[in-house]
Amino acid sequence: xxxxxxxxxxxxxxxxxxxxxxxxxxxxxxxxxxxxxxxxxxxxxxxxxxxxxxxxxxxxxxxxxxxxxxxxxxxxxxxxxxxxxxxxxxxxxxxxxxxxxxxxxxxxxxxxxxxxxxxxxxxxxxxxxxxxxxxxxxxxxxxxxxxx
Amino acid sequence: xxxxxxxxxxxxxxxxxxxxxxxxxxxxxxxxxxxxxxxxxxxxxxxxxxxxxxxxxxxxxxxxxxxxxxxxxxxxxxxxxxxxxxxxxxxxxxxxxxxxxxxxxxxxxxxxxxxxxxxxxxxxxxxxxxxxxxxxxxxxxxxxxxxxxxxxxxxxxxxxxxxxxxxxxxxxxxxxxxxxxxxxxxxxxxxxxxxxxxxxxxxxxxxxxxxxxxxxxxxxxxxxxxxxxxxxxxxxxxxxxxxxxxxxxxxxxxxxxxxxxxxxxxxxxxxxxxxxxxxxxxxxxxxxxxxxxxxxxxxxxxxxxxxxxxxxxxxxxxxxxxxxxxxxxxxxxxxxxxxxxxxxxxxxxxxxxxxxxxxxxxxxxxxxxxxxxxxxxxxxxxxxxxxxxxxxxxxxxxxxxxxxxxxxxxxxxxxxxxxxxxxxxxxxxxxxxxxxxxxxxxxxxxxxxxxxxxxxxxxxxxxxxxxxxxxxxxxxxxxxxxxxxxxxxxxxxxxxx
Numbered sequence: 001x002x003x004x005x006x007x008x009x010x011x012x013x014x015x016x017x018x019x020x021x022x023x024x025x026x027x028x029x030x031x032x033x034x035x036x037x038x039x040x041x042x043x044x045x046x047x048x049x050x051x052x053x054x055x056x057x058x059x060x061x062x063x064x065x066x067x068x069x070x071x072x073x074x075x076x077x078x079x080x081x082x083x084x085x086x087x088x089x090x091x092x093x094x095x096x097x098x099x100x101x102x103x104x105x106x107x108x109x110x111x112x113x114x115x116x117x118x119x120x121x122x123x124x125x126x127x128x129x130x131x132x133x134x135x136x137x138x139x140x141x142x143x144x145x146x147x148x
Numbered sequence: 149x150x151x152x153x154x155x156x157x158x159x160x161x162x163x164x165x166x167x168x169x170x171x172x173x174x175x176x177x178x179x180x181x182x183x184x185x186x187x188x189x190x191x192x193x194x195x196x197x198x199x200x201x202x203x204x205x206x207x208x209x210x211x212x213x214x215x216x217x218x219x220x221x222x223x224x225x226x227x228x229x230x231x232x233x234x235x236x237x238x239x240x241x242x243x244x245x246x247x248x249x250x251x252x253x254x255x256x257x258x259x260x261x262x263x264x265x266x267x268x269x270x271x272x273x274x275x276x277x278x279x280x281x282x283x284x285x286x287x288x289x290x291x292x293x294x295x296x297x298x299x300x301x302x303x304x305x306x307x308x309x310x311x312x313x314x315x316x317x318x319x320x321x322x323x324x325x326x327x328x329x330x331x332x333x334x335x336x337x338x339x340x341x342x343x344x345x346x347x348x349x350x351x352x353x354x355x356x357x358x359x360x361x362x363x364x365x366x367x368x369x370x371x372x373x374x375x376x377x378x379x380x381x382x383x384x385x386x387x388x389x390x391x392x393x394x395x396x397x398x399x400x401x402x403x404x405x406x407x408x409x410x411x412x413x414x415x416x417x418x419x420x421x422x423x424x425x426x427x428x429x430x431x432x433x434x435x436x437x438x439x440x441x442x443x444x445x446x447x448x449x450x451x452x453x454x455x456x457x458x459x460x461x462x463x464x465x466x467x468x469x470x471x472x473x474x475x476x477x478x479x480x481x482x483x484x485x486x487x488x489x490x491x492x493x494x495x496x497x498x499x500x501x502x503x504x505x506x507x508x509x510x511x512x513x514x515x516x517x518x519x520x521x522x523x524x525x526x527x528x529x530x531x532x533x534x535x536x537x538x539x540x541x542x543x544x545x546x547x548x549x550x551x552x553x554x555x556x557x558x559x560x561x562x563x564x565x566x567x568x569x570x571x572x573x574x575x576x577x578x579x580x581x582x583x584x585x586x587x588x589x590x591x592x593x594x595x596x597x598x599x600x601x602x603x604x605x606x607x608x609x610x611x612x613x614x615x616x617x618x619x620x621x622x623x624x625x626x627x628x629x630x631x632x633x634x635x636x637x638x639x640x641x642x643x644x645x
Contacts, residue, residue, distance in 0.1 A: 009433060009435075010437075011435060013402075014404065014435045016449075017448050017449045017454060018447060018448065019447060019449050020446075021445060021447065021450075057378055057400070060379055061402065064379050067452065068452050070449070109432070112433075131414065133410070133437065133438050134438065135410070135438045136438060137408060137410075137438055137439060137440060137473060138443060140473070143443065
């Protein structure tokens with residue numbers, strides 16, 4: 001997979017951190033709605049090249065970031081990317097289950113948006129995703145100094 | 149282990165000795181991570197001259213198990229066998245390497261000086277008493293021994309008392325000086341293995357380069373300072389061609405990069421972009437986002453902090469001019485809705501002082517507690533580390549490492565660590581405290597390009613060289629115009645008829 005031309009992508013882990021923090025959005029500019037034109041899903045790791053070491057690394061990585069995930073955003077984003085199997089809540093039980101964590105790794109890291117749109121749920125401002133790169137560069141008139 | 153007194157060594161020495169009985173896997177792990185270690189040597193003896201080093205090795209070679217009691221009570225000379233090595237006798241350390249089945253060689257490493265082959269062999273002969281029975285093999289022997297002859301070095305790593313002058317003439321008073329120290333031992337692991345990896349990672353082999361791609365060694369050192377591991381989420385807000393991010397990827401980290409310039413992110417074509425570099429080394433794809441770091445807070449979640457490491461080479465106006473969003477004009481026109489997606493938003497110059505202030509502020513927000521920011525900044529000789537580096541109340545300065553690039557210009561690698569949570573209500577105060585000397589400090593980083601040009605203008609011969617360059621450019625322009633006219637065949641070049 002890595003040997004063919006790797007189309008650049010946006011992952012759900014990244015989507016989880018994205019916001020529209022303009023004044024108009026008033027702190028509510030997330031989750032950005034995902035409209036998919038082209039998605040790419042990597043092999044979920046059970047195929048060639050994956051070892052027990054790789055799997056352990058994946059589980060360790062997911063454990064490390066569990067604390068920073070916004071779960072509702074992830075569930076919505078995943079659903080908009082065609083993955084509707086995430087549980088509505090992250091329980092302690094699930095967080096301790098290595099099988100679940102590996103599946104979560106797959107959702108966070110192996111499902112990529114290649115082309116599409118991210119839309120602010122409040123203002124409707126659209127951020128295009130082209131060749132896997134999200135374009136957040138703002139127009140001159142949008143560059144007001146607002147912080148959230 | 150062995151003891152060697154450090155009081156004879158100068159403060160600047162590239163050689164460190166340690167009382168340690170490390171096993172090989174640990175050493176291999178250290179070497180795989182540390183890019184600046186040339187080799188790790190099992191020390192058999194040391195002295196202030198090669199002769200005394202050889203004596204010291206000879207004493208070491210003579211000890212065996214039944215002499216262990218003597219060894220423990222022995223504290224004369226500059227060598228003693230350490231009880232740290234437990235029950236390992238010197239015989240057991242040496243014997244395996246003297247059998248005739250093992251090939252060997254002795255590398256002579258003379259710091260800061262060049263010696264002829266004959267001279268090096270004379271040095272080797274002082275250790276002939278070791279009598280290795282196996283064959284000498286120059287390429288990849290089973291055992292490589294090393295004799296290091298150390299002299300006093302200046303802070304740039306050159307000899308304070310060079311052996312030869314520029315014309316390769318021997319400087320006899322320097323030649324007469326004794327060395328600072330000599331060491332002999334067996335190489336346990338070499339940065340050489342890493343160096344062959346470095347060849348792989350070297351810029352020459354990269355598929356995609358830009359004018360500011362950082363050399364592999366430097367960016368790998370940065371990942372060590374930033375403590376990037378395979379558990380890290382690493383971020384480069386000025387990712388450019390991705391050379392630093394690639395080094396984070398080589399440490400196993402998950403990587404995110406942003407840049408305002410889509411041309412750099414997109415690359416030269418299908419086979420040449422930031423991703424092709426990651427693919428070349430079979431690494432998972434990094435996330436790339438096109439955004440302006442001065443507006444980081446507009447696009448990313450403020451809590452909780454995301455990144456374990458932020459590693460970057462900010463744009464500072466020498467080769468890659470920094471840009472930020474926003475118009476050069478005072479009055480800004482809105483872009484009509486139907487043009488928004490195609491519109492290439494105008495950017496305006498981004499002062500280096502703001503680049504740095506924004507970088508520190510983004511780091512203070514986005515780093516996890518204890519996470520590290522490592523960046524490089526150029527400076528000239530007027531830069532005072534104690535007062536001119538940018539600061540942030542949430543970040544503590546951990547290290548600075550200065551690398552001279554020329555007599556006037558150098559590059560500083562700065563490491564900061566997050567020590568306090570970011571408090572949004574204190575943002576104004578944070579930004580006001582970035583430059584404790586005010587605009588003056590920022591200017592030292594900000595106008596380096598102009599200052600380098602000014603400095604070049606002061607040098608002799610500048611006018612002549614500048615005139616030559618102007619002439620060359622004019623000639624090239626003329627040649628291009630001529631070629632174009634001939635191609636068009638309009639015949640409107642001046643007629644001589």
